Amino acid sequence: MIVIGAGFAGLCAIHQLRAAGFSVRAFEAGPDVGGTWFWNRYPGARCDVESADYSYSFDPELEQEWTWTERFSAQPEILAYLRHVADRFDLRRHIEFGTRVTAARYDGQQARWQVTTDSGVQATGRFCFLATGSLSVPQLPALPGLADFAGAIHHTCAWPAEGVPFRGRRVGVIGTGSSGVQLIPVLAEQAAQLTAFQRTPAFSVPARNRRLTQDEVRDLKQGYRRRRALARGSPGGIARPPVDRSAHADTAAERRAHFEARWRVGGTPSITGAYSDLLLDAEANRWAADFVRDKIRARVTSPEVAAKLIPSGFPIGTKRVCADAGYYEAYNRPNVTLVDLRATPVLAATASGLRTTAGHHDLDVLICATGFDAFTGAVFAIDIRDAAGRALREHWAAGPRTYLGLATAGFPNLFTITGPGSPSVLTNMVASIEQQVDWLVGYLRALRAGGQRETVATETAEAQWGARLAAAAQRTLYPQAASWYNGANTPGKPRQFMVFLGGLANYARICDDLARDGYRGFRAR
Numbered sequence: 001m002i003v004i005g006a007g008f009a010g011l012c013a014i015h016q017l018r019a020a021g022f023s024v025r026a027f028e029a030g031p032d033v034g035g036t037w038f039w040n041r042y043p044g045a046r047c048d049v050e051s052a053d054y055s056y057s058f059d060p061e062l063e064q065e066w067t068w069t070e071r072f073s074a075q076p077e078i079l080a081y082l083r084h085v086a087d088r089f090d091l092r093r094h095i096e097f098g099t100r101v102t103a104a105r106y107d108g109q110q111a112r113w114q115v116t117t118d119s120g121v122q123a124t125g126r127f128c129f130l131a132t133g134s135l136s137v138p139q140l141p142a143l144p145g146l147a148d149f150a151g152a153i154h155h156t157c158a159w160p161a162e163g164v165p166f167r168g169r170r171v172g173v174i175g176t177g178s179s180g181v182q183l184i185p186v187l188a189e190q191a192a193q194l195t196a197f198q199r200t201p202a203f204s205v206p207a208r209n210r211r212l213t214q215d216e217v218r219d220l221k222q223g224y225r226r227r228r229a230l231a232r233g234s235p236g237g238i239a240r241p242p243v244d245r246s247a248h249a250d251t252a253a254e255r256r257a258h259f260e261a262r263w264r265v266g267g268t269p270s271i272t273g274a275y276s277d278l279l280l281d282a283e284a285n286r287w288a289a290d291f292v293r294d295k296i297r298a299r300v301t302s303p304e305v306a307a308k309l310i311p312s313g314f315p316i317g318t319k320r321v322c323a324d325a326g327y328y329e330a331y332n333r334p335n336v337t338l339v340d341l342r343a344t345p346v347l348a349a350t351a352s353g354l355r356t357t358a359g360h361h362d363l364d365v366l367i368c369a370t371g372f373d374a375f376t377g378a379v380f381a382i383d384i385r386d387a388a389g390r391a392l393r394e395h396w397a398a399g400p401r402t403y404l405g406l407a408t409a410g411f412p413n414l415f416t417i418t419g420p421g422s423p424s425v426l427t428n429m430v431a432s433i434e435q436q437v438d439w440l441v442g443y444l445r446a447l448r449a450g451g452q453r454e455t456v457a458t459e460t461a462e463a464q465w466g467a468r469l470a471a472a473a474q475r476t477l478y479p480q481a482a483s484w485y486n487g488a489n490t491p492g493k494p495r496q497f498m499v500f501l502g503g504l505a506n507y508a509r510i511c512d513d514l515a516r517d518g519y520r521g522f523r524a525r
């Protein structure tokens, strides 16, 4: 088995494949394990799914010995956890670090993948797992003159391990999505002057992060089995009871009280998960959006600044909802300025800052919190070719085509973990990763037992899955937003909704039914 990537997905795959008796060779471009949590070290980086859910369930002893200290752990703690997992289960010996896979070619006669790396190492394996991350290739702003900027430039996902000094400096942050929203309040307390350059305001709700008490940690450890079962049976892979009440079933006053109660609890699903139809019904969605808009007005002192921060033009939840700790309040500080790039676009970077149509902003440091070339970025960075030499990039030229988000017709023995077409980023990713890895390992065991060495998704299965994906998206409000879920943030990318919206539990049921039906949709030999 070849595994590419050593984040949550790669580590899980190595562990489970090895446990099933397969030999594994893994490659990781970075110098250590961790993936997202190795690269995104910006101040304020933390998960927005509760750590108790955003963690592996495969080993009860691991659950008991690891103690999460916060409701939403910060990047250093999650990285420490993944390092602990790698050491505890002796996974590092399978991984070649600092080694980027540049090409993968299928040998049809041998039924093997041959991979080439940037260090000159070549390897072959019967099966190849792309655990390369849905959000691992940075999206940089196309700013003229960026190379002329004399100060330091950092992308939030390529943050220097030694940190960046901000005290007494003039800092610009481009981008106000999840990373910008986490970073800005922290920087506001350190920088002499902070300028946030915003193109599209995001909806953000309070995370209400806090340290877990000893009692909570004890209860969590005692309740893990129940919690995991609840998470696995839920659409989002998180241990919250399902909500099946329509927003139309309540009066305006009842809705307001319900939103208020959930607002006090905090977290990304607090508002968009308050009713079952908030992402299906435009009017219901507007009630939720207006509630959050009112909250933004209340949190920001200046009505002019609040007006710029209030999202409009897309339904709440159809672009990623952020979870913050004092994001809007940061704009009440005298050292923080908001620049609305829709009103005053950036013209160019200069040696000393950024010039917009309204004037020049002097900066010592520029931070790009501009997100990722999502889903396909890391896949296309590898020159993947089938036995006839046809590139995966060509097969996906009009948008990614997969069966279950796991496999692609014409590319045997190649699997994408949380790939395009799976529930992935609209669920707790760790729960999705474990579900997909476990299912695939089950399939590989079945193939081995049957003496089969090759499997490929059929064209029909792939086409039917694509149609199902598109139909699921069309039933919701998601297509109304230009988002990274549908490729809109990356210039030149075909617009296609890339997430399966049926939810994790439903997806797992579909996968299990197919398995019982002889792994329908795959052709094996």
Ligand SMILES: Cc1cc2nc3c(=O)[nH]c(=O)nc-3n(C[C@H](O)[C@H](O)[C@H](O)COP(=O)(O)OP(=O)(O)OC[C@H]3O[C@@H](n4cnc5c(N)ncnc54)[C@H](O)[C@@H]3O)c2cc1C
Binding pocket: 004, 005, 006, 007, 008, 009, 010, 027, 028, 029, 030, 034, 035, 036, 037, 038, 040, 045, 046, 047, 048, 049, 054, 099, 100, 101, 102, 131, 132, 133, 134, 135, 136, 157, 179, 378, 381, 382, 417, 418, 427, 428, 429, 430
């Ligand atoms: C700031 C931030 C916060 C997030 N918070 C949450 C959250 O709260 N909940 C949630 O569910 N999800 C969250 N996510 C999504 C997160 O990416 C996933 O939860 C999860 O970490 C993905 O794990 P992965 O192993 O699939 O990918 P990654 O963690 O991205 O790991 C992929 C690894 O593959 C390596 N790689 C890529 N290409 C190659 C190559 N060609 N050769 C060798 N190595 C390669 C990369 O270096 C990387 O280390 C967050 C993402 C970000 C950026």
